Amino acid sequence: MSKGVLLVNLGSPDSTSVKDVRNYLDEFLMDERVIDTPYLLRAFIVKGIILNTRPKKSAAAYKKIWWPEGSPLIVLSKRLQDKVQKQVSVPVELAMRYGNPSIESGLQALYDKGVTEVLLMPLYPQFAMATTETILVLAEKIRREKFPNMEFTILPAFYNQPDYIRDLSNSIKDSLTNFNVDYVLFSYHGVPERHIKKSDVTKSHCKIDGSCCNTPSKAHEFCYRHQCFETTKQVAEFLGLEEGKFSTSFQSRLGRDPWLQPYTDATIDGLAQKGIKNLAVVTPAFVSDCLETLEEIGMEAAHSFKENGGEEFLSVPCLNDGDDWCKTLSRWIDQWAFQNQESNA
The missing domain is CATH 3.40.50.1400 (Rossmann fold)
Structure with missing residues (x-):
C-alpha cells in the first residue's frame, strides 16, 4: 500500500x-x-x-x-x-x-x-x-x-505523550525567559458539560464533581476535561511550577447551558483583583495560533487583566511550526x- x-x-x-x-x-x-x-x-x-x-x-x-x-x-x-x-x-x-x-x-x-x-x-x-x-x-x-x-x-x-509534553513545556519555558511571571494560567477551549458525559464510554464515570478526573477509568480515553487537567499537570511537573502558581480554566463558552469551569475570563479578572501583577496564559488545546488565542486571549483578556489591576500579560504562542x-x-x-x-x- x-x-x-x-x-x-x-x-x-x-x-x-x-x-x-x-x-x-x-x-x-x-x-x-x-x-x-x-x-x-x-x-x-x-x-x-x-x-x-x-x-x-x-x-x-x-x-x-x-x-x-x-x-x-x-x-x-x-x-x-x-x-x-x-x-x-x-x-x-x-x-x-x-x-x-x-x-x-x-x-x-x-x-x-x-x-x-x-x-x-x-x-x-x-x-x-x-x-x-x-x-x-x-x-x-x-x-x-x-x-x-x-x-x-x-x-x-496526544495530550499526555512525552514528546508533546516536552515540546509544549520547552516552548513555554522559552517564552517565559524574559518574563518575570507570577502565575501561569492554562486556558483550554470550553465545551458544554453535557459533551463530557456524552463522551463517557462507561456511561457512569463522568460526574464533573472534582474527583472523577483523578480516578482511573476507561472514560479518560475520551474525556476532554480529564485530558486538559492531565496536560496541565504534566507540563507543570516538567517546568517545576509551584502549587498555587498555576491553574486550569476554559474559554469561549456559548449559550446559557453550563460549560466546563472555571471560566477563563472570570479567572483572569479574579487573579488581577487578587494582586497577581505578571500573568502568562498558555493555550494547550490549540497547536496553532488562531482567533481564540490571538484575539480572545492576546487582546481581550490582556486588556481585561490590566483593567482589573494587572500589569504585565503574556499570551504564550502555540507550538505552531x-x-x-x-x-x-x-x-x-x-x-x-x-x-x-x-x-x-
Whole structure:
C-alpha cells in the first residue's frame, strides 16, 4: 500500500468579509457535534439567531488578527505542513474541518498521488466531540462515499505523550525567559458539560464533581476535561511550577447551558483583583495560533487583566511550526510508516 498523511485542523473563514465569516460560522455551528441539539432547534438557534448578529462581530475580530498572507491558523498550518513534508518520505496534505482546504480535497490530493493508506492526524492534543470526533466522523463518511479503497489509521489524542509534553513545556519555558511571571494560567477551549458525559464510554464515570478526573477509568480515553487537567499537570511537573502558581480554566463558552469551569475570563479578572501583577496564559488545546488565542486571549483578556489591576500579560504562542514540534510530528509519521512497512514485509 502507498502511504500518506492528512493533517487536519479546525478551519477559518476564507476572508474577513461578513459573508465569508457567516458561511464559516454556518458550517461550524450547524455541526451536530458542536451544537448537539435536534436539527430543527439547532437551525433555529444558528440560522435564526446567531447568524443574524455574530458574523459582523466575528468579522471585526478576525480583522484584528488577520495577516497579509491570510488567516493565521491557515498560514501557520501550511508552514507546519511544509516543514513536516521536508522531513518525511510520504506525502503530507493539509485539511480543515470547516472551510478550506476541505477534508475531501486533502484526501483527493493524496488519492491523486496513489495513496491508499492514510494516517489521519487531527491536530488536537485532547479528544473532544466538537474537535477530534467530528473530524473522524466526516473523514470516514467521505472515505466511504468517495475513496472506498482507502484505509485510515487514526492518531490518538496526544495530550499526555512525552514528546508533546516536552515540546509544549520547552516552548513555554522559552517564552517565559524574559518574563518575570507570577502565575501561569492554562486556558483550554470550553465545551458544554453535557459533551463530557456524552463522551463517557462507561456511561457512569463522568460526574464533573472534582474527583472523577483523578480516578482511573476507561472514560479518560475520551474525556476532554480529564485530558486538559492531565496536560496541565504534566507540563507543570516538567517546568517545576509551584502549587498555587498555576491553574486550569476554559474559554469561549456559548449559550446559557453550563460549560466546563472555571471560566477563563472570570479567572483572569479574579487573579488581577487578587494582586497577581505578571500573568502568562498558555493555550494547550490549540497547536496553532488562531482567533481564540490571538484575539480572545492576546487582546481581550490582556486588556481585561490590566483593567482589573494587572500589569504585565503574556499570551504564550502555540507550538505552531516550531522546529521541535515539527520534528516530533515527523518522527510519529516515520514510526507509523516504518511499522507498516515492517508488518507488510
